Amino acid sequence: MAQIDRAEEPTTSENPTAAVVGPGAIGTTVAAALHEAGRTPMLCGRTARERLELQDAEGLVVVPGPVRTDPARIEETVDLVFLAVKSTQIDAAAPWLAALCHTGTVVCVLQNGVEQESTVAPYVPGCPVLPSVVWFPAQVQPGGSVWLRGEARLTLPDVPAARVVLEALRGTRCSVDLAVDFTSVAWRKLLQNAAAGLMVLSGRRCGMFGRADIVRLSLDYLRECLDVARAEGAVLGDEVPQEIIDSFQAYPADMGTSILADREADRPLEWSIRNGVVLRRGRAHGLPTPISDVVVPLLAAASDGPG
Template identity: 35%
Template sequence: MNPLASERPVAIIGAGAIGLSLASALARAGRSITVCGGREPIDHIEITEDGSTETWPVRHVTDPADIAWYTTAIVAVKGHHTAAVADWLRAVAHPGATVLVAQNGVEQCERVMPYVGAAHIMPSVIYLNVERTAPGHAILRRVGALDIAVPDDAASASLATELSAGGMRTSTEADLKTVAWAKLLSNITANPLTALTGRRADVMRDPGIERIARRIMTEAIEVGRAAGAALTDEHAERALHWLQHVPEGSTTSMREDRLAGRSLEYDALTGAVVRAAERHAIDAPVNRSVLALLAAIKPEVAA
């Protein structure tokens, strides 16, 4: 056994805003943290919440072989960057390993399945609003009463318990599909509309933007129902209320990526709705229009 096994390390594949936040919870619960790859070495992570900052030491590795014996990994890269971390995912593709997929969208399992082999895939729905301010550093804003939802199954229970012990408000869900589609309603409105306007989340309170958001959600509810999610019109009302009452200064990852000239995560969000609409022969003109607008934005820097 590896001499570090007693530390029960967690591999963080994607040390962005969400990856850092989940890592901080597991560090608080007593797990050691290993940050995988990245452009800059990180020797600690720092999370600021409500003006208070906590710091934890981390190990930084650059070779996927270094995590080959790990039994817990969190993949928190954007959906369209999954293939770029394939070697890291293959390193933990063994029975007994749990891979928590902390990505947006409703296609998490399908996205990582080609790479993780016999590992247990643990999809999740993330509600945190986090802004990465520097390598290893992030500002955490909690929105609503829940931080993360995960499947209600035995293989996921242990990690869910540790996240809760580390301060993440965690829910286990028997019907995660419906939960994921309900969260997607927020993602396919706030992310594109903040990215396209360049404004923070307060833009969702503008009457004209609210009307567009409602049309986006109405289409997605029809598509989600066809895909097997138990969505109702009330899900749209709750999503819109949630978006209009996020903490002041809240932003979205897509807005931040556009301002930084990076590629955008539209395929995992609006793209998923359009693909599902096509599978079920449902017209979704507003979502198709939003997808075309986002696809026309070209990155200015390497992803």
């Protein structure tokens, strides 16, 4: 995993100004957490909206907008940008990053994968790019509101830039953990995301992990991913594949995943950063990846065609 660039010191403030780029499920959850604490962020996205809505078991949180849609009309930069667009949308988000960032602005990337820093850094020279692991299940509902189905938590690497995020989310519904060994945490989450990609190929939700044949396939795939993760420096035990299967089985049978939602909506899939990375890194280390050799081309075709 690429290391965090420490060449630029992050902007520090007791009350950092913040923007959320990409107010989807994850972005809305973070925006609601900031708003509840009196730190309402600037909202930036493709679709104009007057407000965001987050629903959980305790009620509804309304985040006042508007959602801005024109980066050319941004007149002030911020201390912290939460980049919550999919990895397939980074190019489209580049004008927002250029408009919102000054030297030292922290860009916290709320995306899947283990390549967040290397993919985003070229768009924000002079700014610390902070990868994260997102641990909460949030789903966009018909009409655009977001349903949060569990507690919100982020894991960040224990580096100076993380202090800005800690300050922004201090005392909110979104807790923040700092990990000295962020590589291991990020790869563990990647294993979970990689297995979730099997839902796309079956067109089914978490209930499919109740099938013995799917469990066998998933465990074989996860062990393959685990070998690659260890070659990349992750310290993960042999028990991790079964723990991931247990977590899928503990979810409601109708629980989906973002990559499945994208497939159902015929949107481009994050197949490269969730599954393709295992194939790429495995080949780089000379490791056999027979299941990835099948899964990755099928996901790529489902995403990009042709046909």
